[in-house]
Amino acid sequence: MRSGEPSITLKSSALLPIKEKRYALVTSHCPSREFYSMKSMRKNRIEHSIEFAAHNSLTTGESRLPPSATRVAEVMSRNLVTLSAHHTFGEAVQLMTNSPFRHFLVVHADGRLAGVFSDRDVLRALGRTPNWQAKNVSGVMTHNVFTVTPRTPLSVAASEMLSRRINCLPVIGDDGKVCGIITSTDLLRSYQKIQSSLENNSCGTNEGSV
Amino acid sequence: MNHRNREITADESLMAQSGRYKSVADVMTRKTVTLSPHHGLAEAVSLMADRHFRHIVVVETGGQVLGVISDRDILRTLARTSNWQTKDVSQIMTRDPFTVKRETPLSLAVAKIVSKRINCLPVLDDEGKVCGILTSTDLLKAYQKLLESLESNRG
Numbered sequence: 001m002r003s004g005e006p007s008i009t010l011k012s013s014a015l016l017p018i019k020e021k022r023y024a025l026v027t028s029h030c031p032s033r034e035f036y037s038m039k040s041m042r043k044n045r046i047e048h049s050i051e052f053a054a055h056n057s058l059t060t061g062e063s064r065l066p067p068s069a070t071r072v073a074e075v076m077s078r079n080l081v082t083l084s085a086h087h088t089f090g091e092a093v094q095l096m097t098n099s100p101f102r103h104f105l106v107v108h109a110d111g112r113l114a115g116v117f118s119d120r121d122v123l124r125a126l127g128r129t130p131n132w133q134a135k136n137v138s139g140v141m142t143h144n145v146f147t148v149t150p151r152t153p154l155s156v157a158a159s160e161m162l163s164r165r166i167n168c169l170p171v172i173g174d175d176g177k178v179c180g181i182i183t184s185t186d187l188l189r190s191y192q193k194i195q196s197s198l199e200n201n202s203c204g205t206n207e208g209s210v
Numbered sequence: 211m212n213h214r215n216r217e218i219t220a221d222e223s224l225m226a227q228s229g230r231y232k233s234v235a236d237v238m239t240r241k242t243v244t245l246s247p248h249h250g251l252a253e254a255v256s257l258m259a260d261r262h263f264r265h266i267v268v269v270e271t272g273g274q275v276l277g278v279i280s281d282r283d284i285l286r287t288l289a290r291t292s293n294w295q296t297k298d299v300s301q302i303m304t305r306d307p308f309t310v311k312r313e314t315p316l317s318l319a320v321a322k323i324v325s326k327r328i329n330c331l332p333v334l335d336d337e338g339k340v341c342g343i344l345t346s347t348d349l350l351k352a353y354q355k356l357l358e359s360l361e362s363n364r365g
Binding site: 119161165185190192199 | 230262282288316320323324347349350351352353356357358360
């Protein structure tokens with residue numbers, strides 16, 4: 001079940017009084033989370049006792065808008081490579097060389113964010129500091145970091161990256177700990193998806209790309 | 211914040227309002243600063259610092275693209291060599307860069323940037339001459355506009 005994909009939001013927000021016990025809890029205001037019972041899915045219909053509202057942008061009169069990611073949670077990466085502030089600069093360089101990533105999060109032992117550094121920060125430090133071997137990660141990283149949450153709208157994430165001229169935003173969960181990372185590459189991948197379906201739709205064909 | 215000069219056509223502003231761009235021509239920067247391969251590295255450095263660029267296209271006298279030099283290329287050189295002032299742009303640039311044309315669909319341009327792990331695509335006209343530049347920043351701005359227009363449509 002992919003978030004953001006289904007085009008119908010079930011409106012009733014209570015447990016449905018249905019004979020079938022397997023009917024699931026239906027929540028409203030959550031276009032990204034619809035639950036259908038196995039029975040209704042198999043029969044490919046929705047029970048008549050359920051009220052539902054079409055919550056679909058087709059009704060606005062605009063041309064077809066494909067479903068798309070809208071929040072950080074749908075696009076961020078949760079597999080993180082992190083360092084502690086006490087790691088040495090040399091270890092940071094080695095990590096960067098052996099990894100396809102360009103941004104690294106620095107975390108405290110309890111999982112809270114300490115800082116961020118990028119390959120550009122490392123290269124700058126290598127160019128400036130003669131005795132960089134003596135430094136540790138906290139000397140290279142950015143300390144005051146702008147962060148987002150999983151619920152932050154993607155438009156906000158994009159505009160903050162643009163105005164601050166950065167390419168990486170750590171994602172902080174409700175517990176105050178780092179739960180992921182979102183980069184400009186993640187945003188561009190998401191853009192690629194919606195842009196190609198927009199281009200296909202306007203060409204009047206859904207077969208392949210231009 | 212955008213230090214590049216940029217013409218805005220009537221079509222563009224309409225599309226900008228709806229957040230629907232289609233091809234590279236709608237998003238690229240047209241009047242683009244370029245360097246010759248013989249420029250010294252120091253000139254590339256100060257150009258990037260003054261104009262907040264991270265990529266500069268390197269062209270030969272006829273306007274054909276030779277390469278692209280990025281701030282990362284320069285930082286790598288600064289980190290490795292002490293005599294970087296003696297180097298010129300041709301020694302540091304990436305040659306034979308990936309390019310696009312004005313009509314290239316945006317989705318293909320984004321796909322190239324993501325899959326090749328680059329952040330800059332010189333835009334070529336039919337004669338193979340550089341007529342502009344498309345960066346990941348330009349694409350991110352276009353995505354931001356699209357997101358905002360989708361949000362306002364969804365209400």
